[in-house]
Amino acid sequence: MSLLSIKNLCVTLGRHRILDAIDLEVERGEIVTLVGPNGSGKSTLLRSIIGAVSPTSGRIYRQQGCRIGYVPQRLSLDPTLPMTVVRFLNLPHRHSRAAVANALAQAGIPGVEQQQIADLSGGQFQRILLARALMDSPDILLLDEATQGLDHRGIADFYRQIDRVRHTLGCGVLMVSHELHVVMRASDRVVCLHGHVCCQGTPERVMASPAYQDLFGLDTADALAFYRHEHSHDHSDSRTHSPAYAAPTCRPSSGPAPAPAAKPVLKQTAQRREPALQLIAPNAEGCH
Amino acid sequence: MLEGLILDDFMLRAALAGILVALAAAPLGCFVVWRRMAYFGDATAHAAILGVALSLLMSTSILAGVLVVSLIMATLVTLLSGRGYAMDTLLGVMAHSALAFGLVAVSFLPGVRIDLMAYLFGDILAVSKTDLAIIAAGGVLVIGLIYWRWSALLTATLNEDLARASGINPRREQLVLTLSLAVVVAVALKVVGALLITALLIIPAATARRFCHTPELMAIAAAIIGGVSTTGGLQAAYWLDTPTGPTIVCLATLLFALSTAAARISRLVSQRGSEASARG
Structure with a gap:
């Protein structure tokens, strides 16, 4: 049995059907990424897995004794709550x-x-x-x-860390991301x-699928709006497209160099379906 | 004079009652501050007056009446808070209407003229042995409840989804707070009165925030500050011949102002220090 298995999950909030007949499985040691425009139900799916949203129908099966590690989309700490990092990590159980x-x-x-959480940067x-x-x-x-x-360096590091963690812990990873180029x-x-699930499979297969291209490629207005929004929060990651910015110019010597492996994949995508990344990249640059 | 104070039985009872309420109010007050529930506390406390009136009308125990009405009010507010109403307006309506209805209901009481001031501002000097036992029981119950649920409450306060992922039900933790709040209101009514209970919850916690690095330290510091405020206020009221409940709140506020000023000064000094060392 899979680590996590979702069968025919439907979630209706108010009058809106947020999730419709979702089937999804996550195996141990595998990284699965959910992509989709805003409001496509990605967070709702994660929240129904942790039990914060109850399904209207369908089932979510977790392997017996399966422990969940969850990073929420938003967490704002009230400034009146003093909290050191070590105390935060010891919630709710001491370690x-x-x-x-x-x-x-x-x-x-x-x-x-010993640092106060409030004093930390966003990253x-x-x-x-x-x-x-x-x-x-x-x-x-x-x-x-x-x-x-x-920032883009941070994102690349972060995904490398996730990759390392899934090897050391042998855990499955299910994540929501908007950084399509890194995700792939x-x-x-x-x-x-x-x-609903438009398509799923290996990154190559998904990028080649017409459903994906419909969502991210052909409906450009939607895709652009969605990207603009993202970039108003983050002013650097789009630059990973450009080799000039991808070079490790001001980086401490520790750790492996950032993977320039992005480029072949990007080329591949650009050939396969021209609109998506080509349109996204220049416009994203434009909003800096 | 001091000797006389300590030996005065009613003063000892008053001091004990004050300390017990302050100890119970401190950790709960921290959550009220962290979760921004100040108005919620007000609504619950003001409902207590309605509870007093109803229990006098039905000639039941005042404590039971206050407990029940406060609990109903707190639960009502909790239920409504999840449904997207404009919370501050709604709470304003509920807090003050509960108070107004309570005051009107009291005026209907046949015959008996009750001392309203005692319920609005407390009458700590009139704490009887039975009152003290009830306050002690309520205080211990609340402290125990908060101590038992502390980690879960804290996790749920940080983020409800984070709590869910750790197997904590945030609604249950909210219920624990609601229940504790109703109990504290019921037992603190005698000490500071319905109008000032929220002050006893919030001011010590806000004072403690200035110099605490963990939530636990903040709760302990709030308890100490609350204890100092109630006992100090009691003595000050005795010397100055002022109403006790308000004097307690005045002293707590004074401590709050002092801590704010001290924090500001120490920040300035450390800034100077770092500037000087940067220059040197």
């Missing part, structure tokens, strides 16, 4: 000091135990959230736009969601 240090190292932000905070999700050695990691607030490189399987 040993070594376990905390280990999780922070795995998330790529070691040695910040550091996302890593703390990842570290917290790793505390219980989860069997499955659910990441809801975990790279928001990270970092995922084993991509699920294209738009209320």
Whole structure:
């Protein structure tokens, strides 16, 4: 049986059918990414897996004793709540000091135990959230736009960390992401969601599928609006398209160099379906 | 004079009652501050007056009446809060209408002229042995409840989805807070009165925030500040011959102002220090 298995899941909130007949499986050690425009039900799907949204029909099966590590889409800490990093990672259960240090190292932000959460930058905070999700050695990691607030270097590092974590913990990863170009490189399987599952499979297959091209390629106005929105929060990741910016110019020497492997994939995509990335990239550049 | 104070039985009872209420209110007050439930506290506390009137009308125990009405009010507000009403308006309506209906209901009471001031502003000096036992029981219940649910409450306060993913039901934790709030209101009515209960919840917690780095420290510091405020306020009221409940709140506010000023000064000093070291 799969780690996580979703059968014919439907979710209706108010009068709106958010999710319609979703079938999805996640295996141990596999990275599955949900892509889709805003309002396509990606977060609702993750939230129904953790039990925050109850399905209207259908079933969600988790393997017996399957532990979930979850990074929510939004977490705003009230400034009246004092909270050190170490205390945050010990919620709701206490862990040993070594376990905390280990999780922070795995998330790529070691040695910040005693800092106040409020003093962290957005990117550091996302890593703390990842570290917290790793505390219980989860069997499955659910990441809801975990790279928001990270710059392009941070995003590349983040996905490398996720890749490392799934190998060390052997966990399955189900994530929501808008960074299509990185997603296609970092995922084993991509699920294209738009209320229902439009298409799913390996990144190559999904990008070649007409349903995906409909959603991200041909309906350009929609795709552009959706990208503009993203870039108003993050002013650098679109530049990974450009080799000039992808070079590791101001990076500490530790860690592996960022993968320039993006380029062949990008070329491939550009050949296969011209509109999507070509249209997205120049416009995204334009909004800086 | 001090000796006389300590030996005065009613003063000792008053001090004990004040400390117990402050201890119970402190951790709960922290959650009220963190979850921005100040108005929620007001609505619950103001409903207490309605509870007093109803229990006098039906000649049942005042404590039971207050507990029930506060609980109903708190539950009602909790239920409504999830449904997208404009919360501040709604709470304003409910808090003040509960108070107004309570005051009107009291005026219908046949014969008995009750001392309204005692319920609005508290009458800590009139705390009887039975009152003290009830306050102690309520205080211990609330402290125990919050201590037991602490981690879950804190996780649910941070983020409801995060709590769900850890197997915590945020609605159940909300219920724990609602229940605790109703109990604190019921037992604190005698000490500071319906109008000032929220002050006892919020001011110590807000004062503690300035110099605490973890939620636990903040709750403990709030308890100490609350205890100092109630006992100090009690003494000050005795010396100055002022109403006790309001004096307690005045002292708490004074401590809040002092801590704010101290925090500002220490920040300025540390800024100077770092500027000087940067220059040197």
